[in-house]
Amino acid sequence: MAYWLFKSEPATWSWADQKAKGDAGEEWDGVRNYQARNFMREMKVGDLGFFYHSQKDREIVGIVEVCAEAHPDSSTDDPRWECVDIKALRSFSVPVTLDTIKADPRLEDMVLAKNPRLSVQPVTEAEWELICALGKTTP
DNA sequence: GCCAACGTTGGC
């Protein structure tokens, strides 16, 4: 079981949009970055991920579960691009902001802090548990 | 295969 982080501009695809899809989930399509795609190829059904709002909000707002492993991205004919499907599991009681993450020395190595442009990122188990605690959510 | 030019992203 692995942990991940999915980054989205709320104006394009928000946590509310994701939750509205319910258990059916939705393709995490549109990723055009090899590193991000490679992480998605490693994902297994049942893996968990944070849902992060970039740009204006800059905070982790909820937890998603991978519900389909990597398959061709239906938003393009280019066979290079693949994506997984994810579904919303639960919301944070308290969103964990980028400021909070950057202010915590235990989280300074998070990919989010070091490479904020990567749209799909791995999260360590220690980071996962700490951020769930900060968000007052069960891991 | 290298590197300059360009486009995109996201924090500030």
Add this chain to the structure above:
DNA sequence: GCCAACGTTGGC
């Protein structure tokens, strides 16, 4: 809205 950082592209 600006700008720095990064990834990708294309000419050589």
